Amino acid sequence: MVSSRFIAGMALIVLIAPAWSATWSGTYVGGGPRVSFYLQLVEFQGGAIVGRFKQVSVDKDNKLNTIDAPLNGAASGDQFVGKIETGRANGGNIVVSGKRVPGGMQISGANGLRASLRAGTEEDEARAVGVLRQGVEQNITAVELQKTREQQEAKLKKRVEALQGILAGAAAYVEKGSLTYRNYAAYPQRYEATTAKLEGTLEKLKATPGSNGEASGRRTQLSSSMLHEKIDGTEHPHIDVRHAYEKSMKDWKDSEGKLSAAAKACAENPPLGLNTSSFISLCEWVPRASESVAKAGEQSRAEFFKIRDIYKSELVKQEALVAEANRVSRRFDAQ
Numbered sequence: 001m002v003s004s005r006f007i008a009g010m011a012l013i014v015l016i017a018p019a020w021s022a023t024w025s026g027t028y029v030g031g032g033p034r035v036s037f038y039l040q041l042v043e044f045q046g047g048a049i050v051g052r053f054k055q056v057s058v059d060k061d062n063k064l065n066t067i068d069a070p071l072n073g074a075a076s077g078d079q080f081v082g083k084i085e086t087g088r089a090n091g092g093n094i095v096v097s098g099k100r101v102p103g104g105m106q107i108s109g110a111n112g113l114r115a116s117l118r119a120g121t122e123e124d125e126a127r128a129v130g131v132l133r134q135g136v137e138q139n140i141t142a143v144e145l146q147k148t149r150e151q152q153e154a155k156l157k158k159r160v161e162a163l164q165g166i167l168a169g170a171a172a173y174v175e176k177g178s179l180t181y182r183n184y185a186a187y188p189q190r191y192e193a194t195t196a197k198l199e200g201t202l203e204k205l206k207a208t209p210g211s212n213g214e215a216s217g218r219r220t221q222l223s224s225s226m227l228h229e230k231i232d233g234t235e236h237p238h239i240d241v242r243h244a245y246e247k248s249m250k251d252w253k254d255s256e257g258k259l260s261a262a263a264k265a266c267a268e269n270p271p272l273g274l275n276t277s278s279f280i281s282l283c284e285w286v287p288r289a290s291e292s293v294a295k296a297g298e299q300s301r302a303e304f305f306k307i308r309d310i311y312k313s314e315l316v317k318q319e320a321l322v323a324e325a326n327r328v329s330r331r332f333d334a335q
């Protein structure tokens with residue numbers, strides 16, 4: 001609708017101009033914080049008037065909109081009526097009327113146009129439009145600054161959330177992840193018990209001489225049981241230990257990498273004017289968290305190595321026992 005292109009019901013300041021003549025011919029200007037009006041009229045003998053109507057306004061999107069259209073009408077005394085030929089693109093022609101007031105005129109349109117105009121010049125109108133344009137630019141700058149600030153605040157919020165997550169992850173590793181070796185504290189005794197069991201089985205095998213089928217079968221059964229006992233009692237259990245160790249080491253390095261990235265982020269100065277208290281407070285914990293994670297990781301590795309060393313030692317013994325059992329069986333079979 002045409003009414004959306006005009007500033008309706010606006011109270012405009014009227015400046016007192018020099019005394020005006022009886023003719024409508026002249027240039028008139030007016031405006032307000034978000035609109036500028038320019039009206040140029042020529043009155044002919046008999047009351048016919050022609051002219052130019054120009055309106056520059058700031059729309060809701062902070063852009064300048066301009067209507068620049070011819071005006072035709074007729075005057076009688078202190079009043080005139082006419083139409084502004086804005087064309088279809090601007091909603092069609094607009095019926096307008098005007099009346100003289102001290103210092104200028106008041107005009108109104110059927111679409112809600114209301115304006116008080118004073119005698120002026122094109123330079124006055126150009127200055128008014130310049131003020132509008134400057135206001136638009138200032139508003140754009142303010143919007144961009146606000147947008148930048150919001151982006152900075154969002155970025156800072158993400159940094160805070162990331163730091164919280166990194167510190168929580170570091171604490172979880174220190175308090176739980178690095179201590180998984182405790183789940184396997186009994187495994188060294190398990191390996192040693194398996195070795196002892198194999199030693200007992202080997203003694204039984206040695207106590208089964210003879211080359212007959214029954215004795216040979218008994219020795220084969222005992223040798224096979226030793227092999228399975230070594231696998232089930234030592235090798236297979238230690239697979240879980242190795243996986244737990246690898247996970248602990250991976251979690252350690254991951255946590256250290258994240259803490260290193262956090263330290264770099266904390267070294268960067270956050271934008272001025274933002275509330276950085278939470279960010280700064282969290283950054284103070286990063287060095288301590290890094291120290292705790294390093295200590296926990298070293299301890300985890302050392303404790304897993306203790307289990308591994310006993311595993312290796314007992315496995316060597318067990319493999320020797322199995323090999324000896326095979327040699328004893330072959331010697332008895334050869335008799």
